[in-house]
Amino acid sequence: MRRLLIACSLIGLAVSAAGCLTLMPVSSHVERGLDFDRYRTYDWAPADALPLTDERLRDNPFFVDDVHGAIDTELTRRGLVRAAAERADLLVHYHAAVNERLEVTARPGRLRDCVADDCRAEATTYEAGTLVIDLVDASTHRLVWRGWAEHRLEDMLDDPVEVKRRVDSGVRRIFATLPRTVAATSRRTAPEDLR
Protein backbone atom coordinates (compact mmCIF):
# COMPACT_ATOMS: atom_id res chain seq x y z
CA MET A 1 0.00 0.00 0.00
CA ARG A 2 2.85 2.32 0.86
CA ARG A 3 4.40 1.70 -2.57
CA LEU A 4 1.07 2.53 -4.21
CA LEU A 5 0.86 5.75 -2.25
CA ILE A 6 4.37 6.71 -3.24
CA ALA A 7 3.72 5.86 -6.90
CA CYS A 8 0.52 7.88 -6.93
CA SER A 9 2.28 10.72 -5.15
CA LEU A 10 5.00 10.85 -7.78
CA ILE A 11 2.43 10.87 -10.57
CA GLY A 12 0.48 13.52 -8.78
CA LEU A 13 3.52 15.63 -8.25
CA ALA A 14 4.45 15.29 -11.89
CA VAL A 15 0.97 16.45 -12.89
CA SER A 16 1.26 19.28 -10.43
CA ALA A 17 4.68 20.27 -11.69
CA ALA A 18 3.40 20.29 -15.26
CA GLY A 19 0.60 22.57 -14.21
CA CYS A 20 3.01 25.01 -12.64
CA LEU A 21 4.99 25.51 -15.80
CA THR A 22 4.01 28.28 -18.16
CA LEU A 23 3.33 25.81 -20.93
CA MET A 24 0.14 25.48 -22.89
CA PRO A 25 -1.88 22.26 -22.59
CA VAL A 26 -3.50 21.60 -25.95
CA SER A 27 -5.89 18.84 -26.92
CA SER A 28 -9.01 18.08 -28.94
CA HIS A 29 -12.02 15.83 -29.42
CA VAL A 30 -12.90 14.52 -32.85
CA GLU A 31 -15.80 12.75 -34.52
CA ARG A 32 -15.18 9.12 -35.35
CA GLY A 33 -15.14 8.54 -39.08
CA LEU A 34 -14.05 12.10 -39.79
CA ASP A 35 -12.59 12.57 -43.27
CA PHE A 36 -11.27 16.08 -43.13
CA ASP A 37 -10.16 15.96 -46.77
CA ARG A 38 -13.78 16.12 -47.94
CA TYR A 39 -14.12 19.64 -46.60
CA ARG A 40 -13.06 22.30 -49.11
CA THR A 41 -14.59 25.55 -47.86
CA TYR A 42 -15.35 27.23 -44.55
CA ASP A 43 -16.91 30.33 -43.10
CA TRP A 44 -17.30 31.84 -39.66
CA ALA A 45 -20.40 30.73 -37.84
CA PRO A 46 -22.53 33.46 -36.30
CA ALA A 47 -21.12 34.32 -32.89
CA ASP A 48 -23.01 32.82 -29.99
CA ALA A 49 -24.30 34.92 -27.12
CA LEU A 50 -20.97 35.32 -25.42
CA PRO A 51 -17.92 34.10 -27.38
CA LEU A 52 -15.62 36.09 -25.09
CA THR A 53 -16.53 35.81 -21.45
CA ASP A 54 -13.97 38.31 -20.18
CA GLU A 55 -14.52 42.00 -20.79
CA ARG A 56 -10.79 42.59 -21.30
CA LEU A 57 -11.00 40.26 -24.29
CA ARG A 58 -14.30 41.70 -25.51
CA ASP A 59 -12.89 45.22 -25.36
CA ASN A 60 -9.72 44.24 -27.14
CA PRO A 61 -10.20 44.40 -30.94
CA PHE A 62 -6.68 43.08 -31.46
CA PHE A 63 -7.53 39.84 -29.70
CA VAL A 64 -10.46 39.09 -32.00
CA ASP A 65 -8.36 39.95 -35.06
CA ASP A 66 -5.52 37.80 -33.79
CA VAL A 67 -7.78 34.78 -33.25
CA HIS A 68 -9.51 35.16 -36.61
CA GLY A 69 -6.21 35.66 -38.40
CA ALA A 70 -4.56 32.66 -36.77
CA ILE A 71 -7.49 30.34 -37.51
CA ASP A 72 -7.73 31.59 -41.12
CA THR A 73 -4.03 30.83 -41.52
CA GLU A 74 -4.32 27.30 -40.19
CA LEU A 75 -7.39 26.42 -42.24
CA THR A 76 -5.78 27.85 -45.38
CA ARG A 77 -2.67 25.81 -44.65
CA ARG A 78 -4.92 22.73 -44.68
CA GLY A 79 -6.25 23.61 -48.11
CA LEU A 80 -9.57 25.17 -47.15
CA VAL A 81 -10.89 28.26 -48.86
CA ARG A 82 -13.15 30.81 -47.26
CA ALA A 83 -16.60 30.88 -48.86
CA ALA A 84 -19.94 32.51 -48.24
CA ALA A 85 -21.81 30.80 -45.41
CA GLU A 86 -24.40 29.16 -47.66
CA ARG A 87 -21.64 27.47 -49.68
CA ALA A 88 -19.31 26.61 -46.82
CA ASP A 89 -18.62 22.97 -45.94
CA LEU A 90 -17.45 23.86 -42.45
CA LEU A 91 -18.53 26.53 -40.01
CA VAL A 92 -15.95 27.79 -37.53
CA HIS A 93 -16.75 28.96 -34.06
CA TYR A 94 -14.51 29.91 -31.18
CA HIS A 95 -14.92 30.72 -27.53
CA ALA A 96 -12.44 32.27 -25.13
CA ALA A 97 -12.88 32.10 -21.37
CA VAL A 98 -10.87 33.39 -18.45
CA ASN A 99 -11.14 31.59 -15.13
CA GLU A 100 -9.45 32.08 -11.82
CA ARG A 101 -7.48 28.98 -10.91
CA LEU A 102 -5.90 27.90 -7.70
CA GLU A 103 -2.53 26.28 -7.29
CA VAL A 104 -0.60 25.06 -4.31
CA THR A 105 3.07 25.71 -4.18
CA ALA A 106 5.34 23.89 -1.80
CA ARG A 107 9.04 23.42 -1.67
CA PRO A 108 9.77 19.82 -2.68
CA GLY A 109 12.38 19.51 0.02
CA ARG A 110 9.69 20.08 2.59
CA LEU A 111 7.25 17.56 1.25
CA ARG A 112 8.71 14.37 2.60
CA ASP A 113 9.22 15.13 6.25
CA CYS A 114 8.61 18.39 8.03
CA VAL A 115 7.76 19.91 11.37
CA ALA A 116 5.33 22.67 12.31
CA ASP A 117 5.57 25.77 10.09
CA ASP A 118 7.80 23.98 7.61
CA CYS A 119 4.76 21.89 6.72
CA ARG A 120 2.82 24.87 5.48
CA ALA A 121 1.89 25.01 1.81
CA GLU A 122 0.91 28.22 0.10
CA ALA A 123 -2.07 28.53 -2.21
CA THR A 124 -2.17 31.25 -4.84
CA THR A 125 -4.59 32.11 -7.58
CA TYR A 126 -3.85 32.87 -11.20
CA GLU A 127 -5.88 33.59 -14.29
CA ALA A 128 -6.12 30.85 -16.90
CA GLY A 129 -7.34 31.54 -20.39
CA THR A 130 -8.95 28.81 -22.48
CA LEU A 131 -9.41 29.18 -26.22
CA VAL A 132 -11.85 26.67 -27.72
CA ILE A 133 -12.22 26.24 -31.49
CA ASP A 134 -15.15 24.31 -32.96
CA LEU A 135 -15.52 23.02 -36.50
CA VAL A 136 -19.12 22.25 -37.41
CA ASP A 137 -20.24 20.34 -40.51
CA ALA A 138 -22.41 22.91 -42.31
CA SER A 139 -24.71 20.31 -43.86
CA THR A 140 -25.43 18.27 -40.73
CA HIS A 141 -24.80 21.01 -38.14
CA ARG A 142 -22.85 18.47 -36.15
CA LEU A 143 -19.69 19.33 -34.29
CA VAL A 144 -16.92 17.34 -35.99
CA TRP A 145 -13.92 18.63 -34.09
CA ARG A 146 -13.22 20.71 -31.00
CA GLY A 147 -9.71 21.83 -30.11
CA TRP A 148 -8.55 23.94 -27.19
CA ALA A 149 -5.53 25.48 -25.54
CA GLU A 150 -5.15 26.66 -21.99
CA HIS A 151 -2.65 29.21 -20.83
CA ARG A 152 -1.79 31.31 -17.83
CA LEU A 153 -2.64 34.88 -18.70
CA GLU A 154 -0.36 36.62 -16.24
CA ASP A 155 0.03 40.14 -17.61
CA MET A 156 -0.03 39.27 -21.28
CA LEU A 157 -3.35 41.02 -21.99
CA ASP A 158 -1.55 44.34 -21.59
CA ASP A 159 0.93 43.44 -24.30
CA PRO A 160 -0.60 43.17 -27.81
CA VAL A 161 2.57 41.73 -29.29
CA GLU A 162 2.67 38.98 -26.68
CA VAL A 163 -1.07 38.31 -27.13
CA LYS A 164 -0.57 37.80 -30.86
CA ARG A 165 2.44 35.57 -30.31
CA ARG A 166 0.57 33.39 -27.83
CA VAL A 167 -2.59 33.26 -29.96
CA ASP A 168 -0.62 32.29 -33.09
CA SER A 169 1.27 29.62 -31.19
CA GLY A 170 -1.82 28.29 -29.44
CA VAL A 171 -3.95 28.09 -32.58
CA ARG A 172 -1.13 26.44 -34.53
CA ARG A 173 -0.73 23.80 -31.84
CA ILE A 174 -4.48 23.30 -31.48
CA PHE A 175 -4.75 22.58 -35.22
CA ALA A 176 -1.76 20.25 -35.02
CA THR A 177 -4.07 17.87 -33.13
CA LEU A 178 -6.58 17.82 -36.00
CA PRO A 179 -6.22 14.49 -37.84
CA ARG A 180 -6.95 14.27 -41.56
CA THR A 181 -8.93 11.09 -41.08
CA VAL A 182 -10.28 9.09 -38.16
CA ALA A 183 -11.51 5.53 -38.60
CA ALA A 184 -15.23 5.19 -37.90
CA THR A 185 -14.62 2.36 -35.47
CA SER A 186 -11.39 3.67 -34.03
CA ARG A 187 -11.11 4.14 -30.33
CA ARG A 188 -7.92 6.09 -30.98
CA THR A 189 -8.32 9.77 -30.44
CA ALA A 190 -6.67 12.92 -31.58
CA PRO A 191 -3.20 13.25 -30.10
CA GLU A 192 -2.94 14.92 -26.78
CA ASP A 193 -0.31 17.63 -26.84
CA LEU A 194 0.78 18.77 -23.43
CA ARG A 195 4.06 20.35 -24.46
Next chain:
Amino acid sequence: MTPVRRMISGFAIAATAIAAACAPITVTSFTQRGVDLAAYRTFAWERIVTNVPGDPRLDNNAFFHDYLRDAVERELLGRGYEHTSLQPDLYVHYHATAQQRVLVGDLQVGSERCRDCAAEVYDEGTLLVDLTDARTGALVWRGVAQSGLAAAVNNQLRMEETIDSVVTRIFTKLPRRS
Protein backbone atom coordinates in the same frame (compact mmCIF):
# COMPACT_ATOMS: atom_id res chain seq x y z
CA MET B 1 -0.70 36.78 -10.80
CA THR B 2 -3.56 37.75 -8.55
CA PRO B 3 -2.06 38.89 -5.28
CA VAL B 4 -4.53 36.91 -3.22
CA ARG B 5 -2.72 34.52 -1.01
CA ARG B 6 -4.01 32.07 1.45
CA MET B 7 -2.07 29.92 3.77
CA ILE B 8 -3.16 26.36 4.06
CA SER B 9 -2.26 24.71 7.28
CA GLY B 10 0.28 22.05 6.70
CA PHE B 11 0.34 18.40 7.59
CA ALA B 12 -0.65 17.45 4.08
CA ILE B 13 0.28 13.92 3.34
CA ALA B 14 0.88 11.70 0.33
CA ALA B 15 -2.81 11.10 -0.14
CA THR B 16 -3.05 14.62 -1.49
CA ALA B 17 -1.09 13.76 -4.58
CA ILE B 18 -3.32 10.77 -5.16
CA ALA B 19 -6.14 13.18 -5.80
CA ALA B 20 -4.63 14.32 -9.07
CA ALA B 21 -3.24 11.03 -10.21
CA CYS B 22 -5.60 8.41 -8.87
CA ALA B 23 -8.75 10.24 -7.79
CA PRO B 24 -11.41 7.69 -6.92
CA ILE B 25 -15.00 7.88 -8.07
CA THR B 26 -17.42 8.49 -5.23
CA VAL B 27 -21.08 7.72 -5.80
CA THR B 28 -24.20 8.39 -3.80
CA SER B 29 -27.90 8.23 -4.54
CA PHE B 30 -31.15 9.37 -3.03
CA THR B 31 -34.63 7.94 -3.44
CA GLN B 32 -37.67 9.95 -2.46
CA ARG B 33 -39.35 8.48 0.59
CA GLY B 34 -42.43 6.46 -0.22
CA VAL B 35 -41.60 6.16 -3.91
CA ASP B 36 -41.80 2.73 -5.52
CA LEU B 37 -39.36 2.94 -8.43
CA ALA B 38 -40.68 -0.37 -9.78
CA ALA B 39 -43.92 1.40 -10.62
CA TYR B 40 -42.14 3.37 -13.37
CA ARG B 41 -41.59 1.69 -16.71
CA THR B 42 -40.80 4.24 -19.42
CA PHE B 43 -38.54 7.28 -19.66
CA ALA B 44 -37.84 10.22 -21.93
CA TRP B 45 -35.20 12.93 -21.89
CA GLU B 46 -35.87 16.31 -20.44
CA ARG B 47 -34.16 19.17 -22.21
CA ILE B 48 -30.49 19.08 -21.26
CA VAL B 49 -28.55 22.22 -20.49
CA THR B 50 -25.23 21.63 -22.21
CA ASN B 51 -23.11 24.17 -20.42
CA VAL B 52 -20.70 22.75 -17.87
CA PRO B 53 -19.90 25.41 -15.28
CA GLY B 54 -16.24 25.37 -14.40
CA ASP B 55 -14.85 23.76 -17.54
CA PRO B 56 -14.97 25.61 -20.89
CA ARG B 57 -13.62 22.50 -22.66
CA LEU B 58 -16.91 20.72 -21.97
CA ASP B 59 -19.28 23.64 -22.48
CA ASN B 60 -21.63 22.69 -25.33
CA ASN B 61 -19.20 19.91 -26.22
CA ALA B 62 -21.28 17.46 -28.28
CA PHE B 63 -18.64 14.72 -27.92
CA PHE B 64 -19.02 14.83 -24.14
CA HIS B 65 -22.79 15.24 -24.00
CA ASP B 66 -23.66 12.69 -26.70
CA TYR B 67 -21.46 10.06 -25.10
CA LEU B 68 -22.83 10.80 -21.65
CA ARG B 69 -26.40 10.68 -22.87
CA ASP B 70 -25.82 7.34 -24.63
CA ALA B 71 -24.24 5.91 -21.48
CA VAL B 72 -27.17 6.97 -19.29
CA GLU B 73 -29.65 5.58 -21.80
CA ARG B 74 -27.76 2.28 -22.01
CA GLU B 75 -27.85 1.88 -18.23
CA LEU B 76 -31.56 2.67 -18.01
CA LEU B 77 -32.37 0.20 -20.77
CA GLY B 78 -30.16 -2.37 -19.08
CA ARG B 79 -32.15 -1.95 -15.88
CA GLY B 80 -35.41 -2.70 -17.60
CA TYR B 81 -36.69 0.78 -18.35
CA GLU B 82 -38.02 1.53 -21.82
CA HIS B 83 -37.37 4.64 -23.85
CA THR B 84 -40.40 6.42 -25.24
CA SER B 85 -41.16 9.81 -26.66
CA LEU B 86 -44.85 9.62 -25.77
CA GLN B 87 -46.14 10.10 -22.25
CA PRO B 88 -43.20 8.68 -20.31
CA ASP B 89 -43.44 7.69 -16.67
CA LEU B 90 -40.09 9.33 -15.92
CA TYR B 91 -38.11 12.24 -17.24
CA VAL B 92 -34.32 11.94 -17.19
CA HIS B 93 -32.07 14.90 -16.68
CA TYR B 94 -28.41 15.33 -15.89
CA HIS B 95 -26.19 18.18 -14.87
CA ALA B 96 -22.40 18.27 -14.99
CA THR B 97 -20.12 20.74 -13.23
CA ALA B 98 -16.41 21.05 -12.56
CA GLN B 99 -14.50 22.72 -9.78
CA GLN B 100 -11.08 22.75 -8.24
CA ARG B 101 -10.45 21.02 -4.96
CA VAL B 102 -7.59 21.36 -2.56
CA LEU B 103 -6.69 18.20 -0.78
CA VAL B 104 -4.54 18.41 2.28
CA GLY B 105 -4.28 14.76 3.20
CA ASP B 106 -4.09 13.06 6.50
CA LEU B 107 -3.93 15.71 9.19
CA GLN B 108 -2.13 14.32 12.17
CA VAL B 109 -3.96 16.02 14.97
CA GLY B 110 -1.80 16.65 18.01
CA SER B 111 1.44 16.12 16.15
CA GLU B 112 3.65 18.80 14.65
CA ARG B 113 5.58 16.34 12.54
CA CYS B 114 4.41 15.33 9.08
CA ARG B 115 5.96 12.60 6.99
CA ASP B 116 5.47 12.27 3.22
CA CYS B 117 3.68 15.62 3.16
CA ALA B 118 2.19 17.20 0.07
CA ALA B 119 -0.67 19.49 -0.85
CA GLU B 120 -2.48 19.18 -4.13
CA VAL B 121 -5.04 21.02 -6.25
CA TYR B 122 -7.07 18.94 -8.64
CA ASP B 123 -10.11 19.30 -10.90
CA GLU B 124 -13.15 17.42 -9.77
CA GLY B 125 -16.18 16.77 -11.95
CA THR B 126 -19.63 16.24 -10.48
CA LEU B 127 -22.40 14.51 -12.39
CA LEU B 128 -26.00 14.52 -11.18
CA VAL B 129 -28.56 12.25 -12.84
CA ASP B 130 -32.16 12.97 -11.90
CA LEU B 131 -35.29 10.95 -12.52
CA THR B 132 -38.50 12.91 -12.09
CA ASP B 133 -42.07 11.72 -12.09
CA ALA B 134 -43.40 12.85 -15.48
CA ARG B 135 -46.90 13.34 -14.11
CA THR B 136 -46.13 15.31 -10.94
CA GLY B 137 -42.70 16.72 -11.77
CA ALA B 138 -41.40 15.49 -8.43
CA LEU B 139 -37.82 14.28 -8.15
CA VAL B 140 -37.96 10.57 -7.33
CA TRP B 141 -34.30 9.52 -7.64
CA ARG B 142 -30.96 11.28 -7.87
CA GLY B 143 -27.59 9.68 -8.52
CA VAL B 144 -24.43 11.70 -7.87
CA ALA B 145 -20.86 10.88 -8.82
CA GLN B 146 -17.65 12.81 -8.29
CA SER B 147 -14.41 12.01 -10.05
CA GLY B 148 -11.07 13.51 -10.99
CA LEU B 149 -11.43 15.34 -14.26
CA ALA B 150 -8.33 17.00 -15.65
CA ALA B 151 -6.59 14.10 -17.32
CA ALA B 152 -9.90 12.65 -18.47
CA VAL B 153 -10.97 15.66 -20.52
CA ASN B 154 -7.69 16.17 -22.36
CA ASN B 155 -7.85 12.66 -23.76
CA GLN B 156 -11.06 11.72 -25.57
CA LEU B 157 -10.67 7.99 -25.04
CA ARG B 158 -9.99 8.48 -21.34
CA MET B 159 -13.00 10.80 -21.12
CA GLU B 160 -15.24 8.13 -22.61
CA GLU B 161 -13.86 5.48 -20.29
CA THR B 162 -14.44 7.78 -17.34
CA ILE B 163 -18.03 8.46 -18.43
CA ASP B 164 -18.67 4.71 -18.82
CA SER B 165 -17.25 4.01 -15.41
CA VAL B 166 -19.02 6.88 -13.65
CA VAL B 167 -22.42 6.24 -15.20
CA THR B 168 -22.23 2.50 -14.54
CA ARG B 169 -21.36 3.20 -10.91
CA ILE B 170 -24.21 5.71 -10.54
CA PHE B 171 -26.80 3.30 -11.87
CA THR B 172 -25.74 0.42 -9.66
CA LYS B 173 -27.60 2.46 -7.05
CA LEU B 174 -30.85 2.32 -9.06
CA PRO B 175 -32.94 -0.80 -8.42
CA ARG B 176 -33.30 -3.03 -11.47
CA ARG B 177 -36.86 -3.48 -12.73
CA SER B 178 -37.96 -7.07 -12.43
